[in-house]
Every structure is written in structure tokens, then in C-alpha cells.
Amino acid sequence: MFKKFVAKENVSGVTQMKSSAIRGVRAKLIEDYPGLEEFQDVILPKKESYNLVKCHERIEIIAIGGEPVFFRQRDGPYMPTLRLLHKYPTILPWQQVDKGAIRFVLSGANIMCPGLTSAGAKLAPAEEDSIVAIMAEGKTHSLSIGLMKLSSEEIHTVNKGIGIENIHYLNDGLWHMTQIK
Amino acid sequence: MAEPVEDIPVEEPEAEVEVPKKSKKKDKQDRANYPLKVNYCGVCSMPFEYCEYLADYDKCKRWWEEHFPDFFERAMKIGDGVDGEGDDPKKRQKRGGRGVIKAKKQVEKSKISVGRVTRNKKKFVTVVKGLETHGVSLKEAAKLFGRHFSCGSSVSGDEIVIQGDFVEDVMVLLVEKYPEIEEDDIEDIGKQKR
Ligand SMILES: [Zn+2]
Numbered sequence: 101m102f103k104k105f106v107a108k109e110n111v112s113g114v115t116q117m118k119s120s121a122i123r124g125v126r127a128k129l130i131e132d133y134p135g136l137e138e139f140q141d142v143i144l145p146k147k148e149s150y151n152l153v154k155c156h157e158r159i160e161i162i163a164i165g166g167e168p169v170f171f172r173q174r175d176g177p178y179m180p181t182l183r184l185l186h187k188y189p190t191i192l193p194w195q196q197v198d199k200g201a202i203r204f205v206l207s208g209a210n211i212m213c214p215g216l217t218s219a220g221a222k223l224a225p226a227e228e229d230s231i232v233a234i235m236a237e238g239k240t241h242s243l244s245i246g247l248m249k250l251s252s253e254e255i256h257t258v259n260k261g262i263g264i265e266n267i268h269y270l271n272d273g274l275w276h277m278t279q280i281k
Numbered sequence: 282m283a284e285p286v287e288d289i290p291v292e293e294p295e296a297e298v299e300v301p302k303k304s305k306k307k308d309k310q311d312r313a314n315y316p317l318k319v320n321y322c323g324v325c326s327m328p329f330e331y332c333e334y335l336a337d338y339d340k341c342k343r344w345w346e347e348h349f350p351d352f353f354e355r356a357m358k359i360g361d362g363v364d365g366e367g368d369d370p371k372k373r374q375k376r377g378g379r380g381v382i383k384a385k386k387q388v389e390k391s392k393i394s395v396g397r398v399t400r401n402k403k404k405f406v407t408v409v410k411g412l413e414t415h416g417v418s419l420k421e422a423a424k425l426f427g428r429h430f431s432c433g434s435s436v437s438g439d440e441i442v443i444q445g446d447f448v449e450d451v452m453v454l455l456v457e458k459y460p461e462i463e464e465d466d467i468e469d470i471g472k473q474k475r
Contacts, residue, residue, distance in 0.1 A: 108418065139315060186328070187316030206334050241319060241328040270327050271335070 101159065101173060103208045105273025110155045114280060117150035117162070125150075125162065125178065129170065132177055132231070136191040143169065143188060151280055163280040171274065179231050182268060182275060185242050192233040195246070195264065196222035199237040205244050206271060211264040213255045225252045232264065244269035323348060329356075390414045393455065393462065395448050396470040405446040408473065412455075413439060415462055429454060 117125075126144050130137050145164070153161040153168070162170040162178070170178045180191060197211055198220030205211060211234065216223050220237035228251045234244035246264035255263040268274050319328055324344045325335040329352060332341035345353040393411040400406055412422055419436045426443050427434035433444035443451070452467050 108413075108416070142316070186319040189317065202331075203334050206331065239330050241330065243331060270331055271325070276326065 101157075101267050102273040102275070105155070105159075105277075107273065107277040110157075110159075110273070111153055112156060113154045114163075115152050115154070117152050121152075122150050125170070129178055133180075133191050135193075136188070139188050139191065143184065143191075153280055161274070161277075161280075166280050168274065168277055168280065171268070177231060179245055179267060182242060182245060182270060183278070185233055185245065189233065189242060192231060192242075192245070193224055193226055194222075194235050194242075195224060195226065195232045195252075196220075196235045196237060202236045202239070202243065205234060205236070205266060205269055208266060208269060208272065210249075210262045210266045211244075211246060213250075213259045213261060213263040216255055216263050217259055223252050223255060227251050228254070231267075234264065234266075234269075320349065320352075390466070393467045394470045395451050395467060396473040397446055397448055398473045407443040407445065407447045407451055409441040409443070409451055409455075410439065412441065415459070415466065417459060417462070425458065426451065426454070 122144075126140065129144070130140060136143060148165045151163040151166070153163055155161065158174045160172055161168045161181075167183075168181050169184045170180055172178045180188075185192060195211075195216060197205060197215045198218045200218075200220075201211065201215035204215075215221060222235075226232055226248050228248050230248050232246050232248060233242040234246050235242055244266050245268045247267055249262050249265050250258060321327065322329055322332050322341050322344060324337055324341045325332055327335065329341075329345060329349070332338055332345075335341065342353065342356075345356065391411045391414045393409065393415065396408050396410075397405045398408055409422075409426075413419055419439070419441055423434045423436045423441045423443075426432075426441065426447070430443065430445060430447050430450065432447075435442055448469060452464075452469065455462050455467060456464050
């Protein structure tokens with residue numbers, strides 16, 4: 101989603117969010133990510149400015165206090181940015197790819213089933229279409245945020261093709277968008 | 282009551298930050314560990330453990346040595362880098378060669394030049410070039426100039442054209458309004474002919 105994204109070119113407008121809209125987002129996020137609830141006061145502070153950054157291809161980024169923290173595309177689910185996830189890694193369920201998959205994930209490739217079922221990988225139960233943090237064998241920090249294209253069970257049984265879509269990864273355009281002006 | 286600690290995919294507590302064990306018990310102490318502070322590399326912007334996958338790894342290592350000497354030492358002891366992939370050559374071959382990922386290049390900053398162009402002998406326009414390489418939005422800057430000098434100001438290609446002679450004022454305003462622009466970044470290129 102952000103492979104060729106450049107903030108300077110892809111942002112079409114920044115608007116202040118209304119408090120009713122903020123309430124809606126907060127409720128949706130807590131519903132989607134139960135792990136976020138205990139941190140809601142710090143991740144979604146009441147007294148901060150919320151900006152909605154509209155970008156091309158119907159991507160929306162929510163920036164709190166100028167910092168991009170959540171994003172979504174085409175009214176899909178909101179997802180945390182990797183920089184936020186690094187601060188609160190438990191807000192998403194984790195899937196672990198094996199070492200060999202790291203470089204592919206970092207170049208934006210989707211995550212193939214074998215990279216999730218091999219010895220170095222760990223596949224936790226997750227539903228199709230859910231949002232997960234991609235961790236890696238031997239690493240501490242998440243390298244990508246993905247969308248399950250199959251359920252974990254199906255990934256095991258099918259074991260070929262795309263298992264998780266790579267939505268946002270280290271070094272992509274969103275990663276390099278650190279502040280909203 | 283001892284809640285079972287969930288299995289988490291962390292195998293190297295040696296890395297630059299330790300992820301607190303994810304436990305179902307959500308007491309205050311647990312929460313106090315967050316937000317985690319993750320150090321990012323000053324060269325490639327990644328968490329250190331991923332530097333090895335980027336093209337400028339040697340530069341990254343030099344940066345660690347300078348800014349995080351403890352981490353650098355530990356990493357070097359373990360071997361070349363945090364974690365070589367060399368232990369399983371078979372796997373690597375199967376998956377294709379080592380595709381080195383290029384770090385996003387910082388746009389080379391060029392000088393900002395401010396000059397005057399004569400329009401029919403007595404009238405001037407001021408032309409500002411090179412702003413975009415300093416991360417300044419041309420559209421916004423043009424608006425700012427227009428508002429500030431109460432005159433026409435527009436973006437034309439990669440430059441901003443301001444109706445009137447504002448060379449000095451533009452230079453002062455740029456330094457004032459944009460913290461990322463220093464006086465030395467701007468040069469007065471004087472009268473330009475079109
Ligand atoms: Zn680095």
C-alpha cells in the first residue's frame with residue numbers, strides 16, 4: 101500500500117477531526133483490537149489534536165499530535181502504524197515468519213504460506229481478514245503489518261501461495277512519514 | 282493465581298530493547314513498561330536488528346559504534362552483525378540471492394536561490410528556487426509569500442514567482458518560518474535575465 105508512497109506527493113489534504121469522529125474511531129479501534137483497550141488513554145488521549153490526512157487511493161491516516169498512528173484504505177479497518185506498534189506491540193496478535201522471509205517482507209512482498217509454517221515460523225490462530233503484526237525469527241520488533249488472506253488453519257493445510265498480505269512494512273513510505281505538518 | 286504466560290516469539294533478549302512478556306494479568310506494573318522505547322538507526326531508520334538487510338549496513342555499524350557503543354560491542358561479539366543469515370546456505374539459495382534493499386535516499390538538499398527578474402525595466406519579480414529539496418511544500422510557501430508581502434505569488438514548475446522585489450525579505454522570512462532552513466542554505470543570485 102505504501103511501497104511508492106511519498107508523503108509530499110500523495111497527501112491530498114489534512115483536516116482537523118471533530119470530537120464526534122474521534123469518539124467513533126476510538127470505539128471502532130477498541131472493538132477491533134481488544135489489546136488496545138488498556139492503553140487507550142495514552143494511545144488515544146482526550147486532549148490532543150487529531151488530524152485526518154487524506155491521501156491518494158483513498159488512504160486515510162490519523163495523526164495524533166502530528167504523529168501518524170493509524171491508517172486505513174477504502175473504509176477498511178483502521179490499522180496501527182509500525183511506529184505505534186513498536187511502542188505497544190501487544191495491541192495486535194503476532195505471526196512470526198522464518199528468517200529467510202525477512203528480506204522479502206522488507207521489500208514489500210506478501211507473505212507466503214511456507215514462510216509461516218516452516219521450523220523458524222510461529223503461526224498463531226487467526227481468522228481470515230484479521231490484522232496481524234508480522235514478527236520474525238530471532239528478531240524482537242515487528243517488521244510489517246499484515247492482513248490474513250487465509251485463516252491460520254488454512255495456511256497450514258494449503259501451505260502455498262499468499263498467506264498474509266503485506267500492508268505496511270519497515271522502510272516503506274508510511275514508515276518514513278514521521279510527522280504531519 | 283498464576284496465569285499462564287503466553288508464548289511470544291521473542292528469542293533474543295539480547296537485542297537493544299526487551300519486550301516485556303505479554304501476560305494476561307494486566308496490573309499497573311505491566312502497563313508501566315509501555316510505551317516501549319525502540320532505538321532506530323540514524324542511517325537507515327530501522328530498528329538496529331534490521332540494519333543488516335539494508336544496503337548501507339557498514340555505515341549503520343559505524344553509526345552504532347558512535348551512538349550506541351555498548352550495543353555495537355555486543356553485536357560484534359555475536360558475529361558479524363546482530364544476526365547473520367549464513368547458517369543455512371541451502372535455504373538462502375532456494376530463496377534467491379541476497380537482495381539488498383536500498384535505504385530510502387534522503388533527497389540531496391540543494392541551495393535555495395533567490396533572484397530578481399526584470400519585467401519591463403522598472404518592475405521585478407522575485408524567483409525562489411530549490412525549496413522542495415528542503416521538504417518545503419511549494420504551494421504552501423507561495424501562499425505564505427503572497428500573504429506576507431500582499432502580492433501575487435505562484436508556483437511555476439519547480440520555482441516560486443513573487444510579483445515584486447522581495448529578495449531580502451524572502452531570505453529573512455524563509456529562515457524565520459522554516460526551522461529546517463539555515464541562512465547558509467540560501468543564496469542571492471542577483472539579477473536574472475529571462
Ligand atoms: Zn541502520
